[in-house]
Amino acid sequence: MIEKIQDIKLQYSIALTDSTLNYKFPEIYQPMIVFAGRSNVGKSSVINSLVGKKIAFVSKKPGKTKQINYYLVNSKFYFVDLPGYGYAKVSKQLIAKWKYLIERFFTNHNNIKLVVLIFDIRRKWVDLDMMMFEYIKQINREFYILLNKCDTINNQEINQQIKGYIQALGIESCKILPFSARTGVGKKDLSSFFIKLLKNTKNP
Ligand SMILES: Nc1nc2c(ncn2[C@@H]2O[C@H](COP(=O)(O)OP(=O)(O)OP(=O)(O)O)[C@@H](O)[C@H]2O)c(=O)[nH]1
Numbered sequence: 001m002i003e004k005i006q007d008i009k010l011q012y013s014i015a016l017t018d019s020t021l022n023y024k025f026p027e028i029y030q031p032m033i034v035f036a037g038r039s040n041v042g043k044s045s046v047i048n049s050l051v052g053k054k055i056a057f058v059s060k061k062p063g064k065t066k067q068i069n070y071y072l073v074n075s076k077f078y079f080v081d082l083p084g085y086g087y088a089k090v091s092k093q094l095i096a097k098w099k100y101l102i103e104r105f106f107t108n109h110n111n112i113k114l115v116v117l118i119f120d121i122r123r124k125w126v127d128l129d130m131m132m133f134e135y136i137k138q139i140n141r142e143f144y145i146l147l148n149k150c151d152t153i154n155n156q157e158i159n160q161q162i163k164g165y166i167q168a169l170g171i172e173s174c175k176i177l178p179f180s181a182r183t184g185v186g187k188k189d190l191s192s193f194f195i196k197l198l199k200n201t202k203n204p
């Protein structure tokens with residue numbers, strides 16, 4: 001995907017459990033593509049599938065990624081894996097921390113070129129998804145919607161879910177894609193979208 005991945009490394013990591021006073025965001029000059037979504041939708045798996053390497057930790061249990069992980073790809077751009085939101089066992093305090101960290105993340109980086117908002121195609125959106133989506137629009141960031149795990153349902157169900165999401169989010173059909181980190185469905189389309197986007201950025 002994305003030309004050839006010659007080199008990918010975890011360059012920075014900020015833990016959700018760090019003291020909020022210690023959040024120090026790295027200065028980043030390359031374009032950034034950010035992966036967001038509820039816990040367990042497959043954010044880390046999508047990154048692994050795109051780069052063809054198990055670099056991001058994946059788990060059956062939600063809440064695996066408890067950091068903001070910045071992966072530098074080919075020294076040219078970043079994939080950023082965000083900690084997931086909205087799983088049952090999280091305390092109010094941790095949700096508050098998550099919101100604070102995420103908001104500071106978005107306000108500290110001005111070269112976020114795209115937010116890939118990921119859903120589990122079998123599930124319905126939750127309030128926190130809508131809040132996240134509204135926030136992305138409010139701060140004027142480009143977004144792209146991935147309906148991941150499309151290997152788990154049939155084509156008819158996939159089309160139904162796409163329709164439902166298009167309506168609920170009020171988006172154009174070119175902004176949403178069924179995807180499977182497991183089988184690679186959608187990988188080509190997503191890669192072409194990224195390539196175009198990165199070509200059009202001022203600081204590639
Ligand atoms: N069937 C199927 N399972 C998937 C797919 N993508 C991810 N999974 C599974 O979903 C679970 C969660 O995947 P992760 O990549 O850890 O999800 P995440 O969104 O990073 O989760 P957090 O780090 O907790 O926010 C794992 O068991 C994955 O194997 C997919 O496309 N199809």
Ligand SMILES: [Mg+2]
Nearest residue numbers: 043044064065
């Ligand atoms: Mg993860």
